[in-house]
Amino acid sequence: MYGNIRVELNHNGKTMPNLEENLGFGKHFTAHMFMMDYEEGTGWHDPRIIPYGPISHDPAAMVFHYGQAVFEGMKAFRTESDEVVLFRPDQNAKRLNRSSERLSIPQIDEEFVVAAIQQLVRIDAAWVPKKKGSSLYIRPFVIATEAILGVRPAMQYSFIIIMSPVDAYYEEGLQPVNILVESYFSRSVRGGTGDAKAAGNYAGSLKAQTLAKEHNCAQVLWLDAIEKKYLEEVGSMNVFFKINGEVVTPSLSGSILEGITRGSIIHLLKDWGIPVTERKISIDDIVEAHANGSLEEAFGTGTAAVVSPIGSLLWNGTPMVINQGKTGELVEKLYATITGIQSGKLPDTYGWLLKV
Amino acid sequence: MYGNIRVELNHNGKTMPNLEENLGFGKHFTAHMFMMDYEEGTGWHDPRIIPYGPISHDPAAMVFHYGQAVFEGMKAFRTESDEVVLFRPDQNAKRLNRSSERLSIPQIDEEFVVAAIQQLVRIDAAWVPKKKGSSLYIRPFVIATEAILGVRPAMQYSFIIIMSPVDAYYEEGLQPVNILVESYFSRSVRGGTGDAKAAGNYAGSLKAQTLAKEHNCAQVLWLDAIEKKYLEEVGSMNVFFKINGEVVTPSLSGSILEGITRGSIIHLLKDWGIPVTERKISIDDIVEAHANGSLEEAFGTGTAAVVSPIGSLLWNGTPMVINQGKTGELVEKLYATITGIQSGKLPDTYGWLLKV
Numbered sequence: 001m002y003g004n005i006r007v008e009l010n011h012n013g014k015t016m017p018n019l020e021e022n023l024g025f026g027k028h029f030t031a032h033m034f035m036m037d038y039e040e041g042t043g044w045h046d047p048r049i050i051p052y053g054p055i056s057h058d059p060a061a062m063v064f065h066y067g068q069a070v071f072e073g074m075k076a077f078r079t080e081s082d083e084v085v086l087f088r089p090d091q092n093a094k095r096l097n098r099s100s101e102r103l104s105i106p107q108i109d110e111e112f113v114v115a116a117i118q119q120l121v122r123i124d125a126a127w128v129p130k131k132k133g134s135s136l137y138i139r140p141f142v143i144a145t146e147a148i149l150g151v152r153p154a155m156q157y158s159f160i161i162i163m164s165p166v167d168a169y170y171e172e173g174l175q176p177v178n179i180l181v182e183s184y185f186s187r188s189v190r191g192g193t194g195d196a197k198a199a200g201n202y203a204g205s206l207k208a209q210t211l212a213k214e215h216n217c218a219q220v221l222w223l224d225a226i227e228k229k230y231l232e233e234v235g236s237m238n239v240f241f242k243i244n245g246e247v248v249t250p251s252l253s254g255s256i257l258e259g260i261t262r263g264s265i266i267h268l269l270k271d272w273g274i275p276v277t278e279r280k281i282s283i284d285d286i287v288e289a290h291a292n293g294s295l296e297e298a299f300g301t302g303t304a305a306v307v308s309p310i311g312s313l314l315w316n317g318t319p320m321v322i323n324q325g326k327t328g329e330l331v332e333k334l335y336a337t338i339t340g341i342q343s344g345k346l347p348d349t350y351g352w353l354l355k356v
Numbered sequence: 357m358y359g360n361i362r363v364e365l366n367h368n369g370k371t372m373p374n375l376e377e378n379l380g381f382g383k384h385f386t387a388h389m390f391m392m393d394y395e396e397g398t399g400w401h402d403p404r405i406i407p408y409g410p411i412s413h414d415p416a417a418m419v420f421h422y423g424q425a426v427f428e429g430m431k432a433f434r435t436e437s438d439e440v441v442l443f444r445p446d447q448n449a450k451r452l453n454r455s456s457e458r459l460s461i462p463q464i465d466e467e468f469v470v471a472a473i474q475q476l477v478r479i480d481a482a483w484v485p486k487k488k489g490s491s492l493y494i495r496p497f498v499i500a501t502e503a504i505l506g507v508r509p510a511m512q513y514s515f516i517i518i519m520s521p522v523d524a525y526y527e528e529g530l531q532p533v534n535i536l537v538e539s540y541f542s543r544s545v546r547g548g549t550g551d552a553k554a555a556g557n558y559a560g561s562l563k564a565q566t567l568a569k570e571h572n573c574a575q576v577l578w579l580d581a582i583e584k585k586y587l588e589e590v591g592s593m594n595v596f597f598k599i600n601g602e603v604v605t606p607s608l609s610g611s612i613l614e615g616i617t618r619g620s621i622i623h624l625l626k627d628w629g630i631p632v633t634e635r636k637i638s639i640d641d642i643v644e645a646h647a648n649g650s651l652e653e654a655f656g657t658g659t660a661a662v663v664s665p666i667g668s669l670l671w672n673g674t675p676m677v678i679n680q681g682k683t684g685e686l687v688e689k690l691y692a693t694i695t696g697i698q699s700g701k702l703p704d705t706y707g708w709l710l711k712v
Contacts, residue, residue: 151591
């Protein structure tokens with residue numbers, strides 16, 4: 001498929017940061033990257049692992065003008081027995097193709113994507129940190145590189161994978177955050193690109209995020225654009241609520257990203273016999289549950305944080321404090337289970353890990 | 357402002373295509389480009405005109421991942437008296453800042469933007485074609501260049517201007533096109549980025565455009581995402597209808613781009629004493645006007661085509677033929693007037709031209 005992956009090792013070496021120290025998120029990059037090109041007629045070709053370094057494009061390359069770009073985010077973990085594993089990479093490869101389909105970007109063989117990630121991680125395995133909760137963040141992305149200003153799907157693309165050693169999102173255990181319920185800006189709408197990991201979705205969300213920070217909130221909770229009533233996502237995470245013993249999360253409406261952590265959590269909850277429902281959830285439902293004391297927990301889910309407890313929701317100028325602003329039992333258990341599986345502490349009962 | 361523009365001439369020269377031959381759109385680029393960088397704390401700095409050529413970025417540059425990018429489109433014309441003029445460049449500079457504001461990109465002094473364009477066009481003035489209807493298309497754009505994967509506004513940007521000699525959009529006079537009324541996909545929504553010239557808007561529109569072509573249509577007519585009922589734009593142009601002697605165009609709802617050609621046409625119509633109204637227009641209004649014979653003309657407006665007559669609208673599988681599929685009188689007059697002003701054939705009564 002696409003030919004053998006050519007490997008050009010980085011013989012100059014690359015200074016590795018101290019993996020036991022503060023790594024931040026997406027700041028340091030490993031010694032190598034994967035790259036493969038697409039040309040209409042030829043298809044994907046010349047897969048290669050090369051030294052990490054700048055990429056050069058014509059200033060008319062379509063990615064700079066029309067945002068034709070999609071990406072994925074996933075992690076490699078170093079287990080307690082010093083093996084390196086990936087968490088459900090097949091799911092990322094599938095979603096990459098779903099995103100590409102929406103953005104008129106050519107598909108890539110999913111098994112090849114996983115194999116390319118495996119080989120790249122193997123080469124830079126020394127960059128997978130050991131520290132509790134840390135990991136190697138993997139960023140596959142596709143960009144339109146054709147140099148033409150006509151608005152149409154490009155005929156040339158690059159598929160690139162870069163990797164970054166990152167800290168645990170919460171270094172001192174889960175920290176509940178304040179969230180602003182956003183009533184003006186919209187993230188997406190039916191018929192839009194909200195269910196794709198499309199570059200432009202993120203640019204459009206920055207302004208609301210900045211306003212949230214001005215309200216001392218870490219992120220926004222997006223409402224649907226049509227009725228400004230139904231919950232969609234929290235920042236760039238999916239959102240869950242535990243109300244009166246039942247866990248609910250917004251159903252995939254077409255404008256919500258189908259998170260892989262979201263899917264894993266639904267799977268775990270079902271396995272544990274905890275009722276979990278995907279449905280439309282209005283902000284009024286949440287206000288009511290908060291008022292009558294049945295809103296037990298709220299949290300976001302995503303690759304970066306795994307889970308992120310919500311301590312309060314700021315809605316119409318009034319904060320609704322959830323679970324006294326503390327991390328709930330369920331979110332703790334979900335975090336312990338997923339990170340436990342990822343670190344090899346718990347058995348991989350669901351076959352979610354792939355050895356590198 | 358930002359220091360003097362440093363000029364590094366392209367001494368290697370660049371092969372110019374035959375400007376009398378088929379140029380296409382956005383395929384050939386001139387010998388030079390303008391570039392200026394932004395760094396948080398320092399601000400915009402190092403404005404320079406340099407030889408046109410590839411730009412190099414870290415693969416983690418935010419434009420590749422989060423689509424934080426805006427652009428403009430405008431033209432320079434060679435008048436009949438061999439002067440080179442720009443059409444309302446101040447309007448483009450203003451809109452660039454409006455787009456940037458929505459995308460959390462730093463503002464650029466508008467007079468400086470116009471001056472930079474003027475100087476660049478002056479240097480590459482030989483690239484402004486003479487052929488009737490042809491022009492030099494100018495593409496200013498801003499991209500986020502900071503290399504970090506955290507989702508937040510970037511702290512580093514480049515502002516770049518590239519230029520491309522282009523043909524008249526319609527080389528043999530105006531040609532009415534078929535348009536598909538799009539009922540599934542959405543271009544934007546209130547609270548989104550539809551009123552900004554944001555890169556991601558265009559990527560999101562490609563799929564609908566491809567489907568339109570499969571229906572033998574040149575473009576789609578976008579309906580609002582909320583009620584799937586009100587007209588928004590046609591492709592990446594604004595849309596106008598002449599119904600029973602009155603000209604109507606969708607009001608700026610927040611999800612529609614405020615076109616500079618749109619504004620110029622409203623200005624002309626008012627000056628000519630032709631009633632023109634900006635209002636919500638439903639597809640039902642159009643169906644009704646078509647049925648009762650009062651729908652006289654329909655056309656798109658934008659920098660690339662100036663005006664583009666709509667010969668038929670395909671709605672629910674049925675084509676509504678407009679003005680017997682022929683170019684209407686009003687659209688002809690608007691085209692002749694605007695291109696007449698641009699080419700210096702008609703006096704610049706409104707002060708729309710700026711000499712380079």
